[in-house]
Amino acid sequence: MQPVVSDTEARPRWRPTAGLVGTVLLLLIAVPCFVTLPWSVANYDAQNVNDLEAIYASPSVAAPFGTDELGRSLLWRCLMGGAISLTIGIAAAGLALCIGVTWGALAGYFGGRIDSVMMRIVDIVYGLPYILMVVLLDLALSPVFERFFGLFLRDATAARTADIVTLLVAIGGVSWLTMARVIRGQVLSLRAQPFIEATSAMGMRTPRVLVRHLLPNLVGPIVVYATLAVPQAILQESFLSFLGIGVRAPLPSWGNLAAAGVNELPALAIRDLPMYWWLLVWPCALLGLTLLGLNFLGDALRERFDPKGRRS
Amino acid sequence: MLAYIVRRLLYTPLIVFGVLLITFALFNLVQGDVAASIAGKNATPQVIAEIQAEYGWDKPLFINLPDVPEHGVLAVFDSQFFNHLWNSVTFDFGRSIQSKQAVSGLLARGAIPSLSLTVPMFFASLLASVSIGLFVAFYRGRWIDTTTVTVCVLGMSLPSLAVIIFGQYFFAYQLGWFPIQGYEPGVNAARYLVLPVLLGVLMGLGSSVRFYRTIMLDEIRADYIRTAYAKGLATPKVLFKHLLKNAMIPIITSTVLAIPFLFLGSLLLERFFGIPGLGYLMIEAIGGRDFPVINAMTFIIAILFVLGNLLTDVCYALVDPRVSLS
Numbered sequence: 001m002q003p004v005v006s007d008t009e010a011r012p013r014w015r016p017t018a019g020l021v022g023t024v025l026l027l028l029i030a031v032p033c034f035v036t037l038p039w040s041v042a043n044y045d046a047q048n049v050n051d052l053e054a055i056y057a058s059p060s061v062a063a064p065f066g067t068d069e070l071g072r073s074l075l076w077r078c079l080m081g082g083a084i085s086l087t088i089g090i091a092a093a094g095l096a097l098c099i100g101v102t103w104g105a106l107a108g109y110f111g112g113r114i115d116s117v118m119m120r121i122v123d124i125v126y127g128l129p130y131i132l133m134v135v136l137l138d139l140a141l142s143p144v145f146e147r148f149f150g151l152f153l154r155d156a157t158a159a160r161t162a163d164i165v166t167l168l169v170a171i172g173g174v175s176w177l178t179m180a181r182v183i184r185g186q187v188l189s190l191r192a193q194p195f196i197e198a199t200s201a202m203g204m205r206t207p208r209v210l211v212r213h214l215l216p217n218l219v220g221p222i223v224v225y226a227t228l229a230v231p232q233a234i235l236q237e238s239f240l241s242f243l244g245i246g247v248r249a250p251l252p253s254w255g256n257l258a259a260a261g262v263n264e265l266p267a268l269a270i271r272d273l274p275m276y277w278w279l280l281v282w283p284c285a286l287l288g289l290t291l292l293g294l295n296f297l298g299d300a301l302r303e304r305f306d307p308k309g310r311r312s
Numbered sequence: 313m314l315a316y317i318v319r320r321l322l323y324t325p326l327i328v329f330g331v332l333l334i335t336f337a338l339f340n341l342v343q344g345d346v347a348a349s350i351a352g353k354n355a356t357p358q359v360i361a362e363i364q365a366e367y368g369w370d371k372p373l374f375i376n377l378p379d380v381p382e383h384g385v386l387a388v389f390d391s392q393f394f395n396h397l398w399n400s401v402t403f404d405f406g407r408s409i410q411s412k413q414a415v416s417g418l419l420a421r422g423a424i425p426s427l428s429l430t431v432p433m434f435f436a437s438l439l440a441s442v443s444i445g446l447f448v449a450f451y452r453g454r455w456i457d458t459t460t461v462t463v464c465v466l467g468m469s470l471p472s473l474a475v476i477i478f479g480q481y482f483f484a485y486q487l488g489w490f491p492i493q494g495y496e497p498g499v500n501a502a503r504y505l506v507l508p509v510l511l512g513v514l515m516g517l518g519s520s521v522r523f524y525r526t527i528m529l530d531e532i533r534a535d536y537i538r539t540a541y542a543k544g545l546a547t548p549k550v551l552f553k554h555l556l557k558n559a560m561i562p563i564i565t566s567t568v569l570a571i572p573f574l575f576l577g578s579l580l581l582e583r584f585f586g587i588p589g590l591g592y593l594m595i596e597a598i599g600g601r602d603f604p605v606i607n608a609m610t611f612i613i614a615i616l617f618v619l620g621n622l623l624t625d626v627c628y629a630l631v632d633p634r635v636s637l638s
Binding site for chain 2: 120121123124125126127128129131132133135136137139140235238239242243244245258262280284287288289291292295296299
């Protein structure tokens with residue numbers, strides 16, 4: 001007689017998967033950044049006083065990450081910078097998804113002349129250098145948002161908020177192109193299927209068809225693309241902030257903290273100058289670990305949602 | 313095929329026109345009063361007006377209706393945008409606002425260092441990632457494959473800033489194998505470019521190896537590979553003759569369109585290694601609102617991009633007999 005295998009035994013032994021590792025890593029970084037936000041914002045104004053004793057202190061118990069050129073604790077700066085960087089990354093990717101999905105779905109659904117005009121526009125924007133577009137959009141939008149937030153916030157807060165919102169709109173407003181192309185392709189193939197034909201036979205209205213019948217079928221590519229878009233947007237933010245175009249000091253972000261760290265490095269040709277390595281190492285490490293978490297999580301989601309298992 | 317190429321070339325003006333229109337419109341939004349800033353603090357309105365006249369900024373933006381009664385219908389086009397369009401199309405980019413030098417000269421001087429950095433980087437990285445991708449796809453599922461994939465994810469997550477600074481510190485400063493930074497024109501440039509090229513290849517390797525591995529995996533599971541083995545072909549022949557040839561289409565798609573942007577140089581590498589290339593020029597131009605320089609670069613990239621698109625399609629037809637271009 002066959003031995004009875006109980007249900008629990010038959011199940012494969014539990015192993016930590018890449019997706020789980022990624023999620024834990026992300027939570028370990030993101031939760032402290034956002035939870036401490038009220039304190040880091042409070043600290044932000046208090047810490048701007050110069051304290052000569054505390055300038056460039058290497059990591060210690062009092063300041064676990066060390067301090068910077070104004071004696072501010074780098075731990076607090078990194079926490080607040082993390083909240084800013086993550087917000088920009090996620091919001092910019094979300095914006096890019098919204099624009100891309102809408103654009104691609106409309107182009108694919110209506111087809112014909114509308115489709116070709118919309119896709120030509122995508123072609124044109126594709127031909128522009130990405131970084132240039134982001135910078136120009138950023139410059140063009142910043143007065144608009146500054147005035148908008150000036151309506152209901154204090155001056156300094158308005159300027160800071162406008163800075164961040166402009167950057168995320170600029171990044172999101174440029175990176176939707178790939179999404180639009182992918183979604184359009186998907187919608188074109190869905191449109192040829194009988195269930196879409198049935199909706200028009202039933203006399204269903206276009207918005208309802210788009211939202212109720214097309215959108216649910218697009219979840220796969222949307223998730224796949226989102227896992228690529230978030231790390232991309234975070235990297236863009238850090239890159240722009242590094243160039244001095246993105247989040248502007250004294251507001252921290254991982255990008256401009258790293259940039260500040262680079263500027264404090266002594267010229268390599270001159271030996272024996274003090275090295276304030278912690279100014280560069282912490283923001284870079286946090287950025288790297290976040291990207292690692294996102295990449296792991298992205299892989300897992302892609303395996304789950306991508307029917308072809310196509311990973312890139 | 314020829315008819316197709318001609319038809320596609322007819323699209324070129326459309327896209328180039330769109331690119332010029334978008335950059336022009338955005339820049340006019342951003343620009344502010346450039347004439348006043350050129351003239352300096354104590355300029356009289358007259359001086360500012362002279363500068364505006366010199367650059368043609370006193371004309372209407374798009375359509376010049378006021379001049380029509382005097383100069384005829386064609387004067388409609390005597391506006392900032394159409395003059396700008398005409399100048400771009402005739403490759404007359406004018407002078408830089410910041411340095412007062414001819415833009416064409418600036419571009420020519422920056423293009424050589426930039427391209428001698430990005431072109432070797434591009435080919436080295438393509439060669440490395442395609443061969444590693446093929447290699448690990450062949451050993452799929454074994455430890456060498458899983459290790460490589462994990463290392464790739466780790467590599468993708470390293471901020472490029474950290475890679476550059478660590479590489480520069482370790483290989484140039486500690487070990488002294490390469491000059492720390494700098495650039496010399498001529499053959500000597502190679503000495504300065506080795507390290508940036510290596511680091512540049514390293515930074516992109518993670519994502520591109522994974523990309524090519526996926527492509528190779530799609531192919532290696534295909535029926536024709538099993539057939540090739542079944543009829544007794546040796547592994548090298550299957551891999552290089554059959555698989556690689558079929559993998560060419562996705563490879564071409566992803567590579568040809570990257571070529572125009574090689575012209576932009578590599579911003580971070582140029583900055584850290586003191587290479588006087590175009591990436592640097594562009595960032596300075598953006599910071600200084602130097603429209604002539606930005607416009608020239610965007611225009612050239614747009615043209616290269618359209619040509620790259622065309623080249624991709626033609627390559628498809630050359631590689632894949634199923635694709636016809638009519």
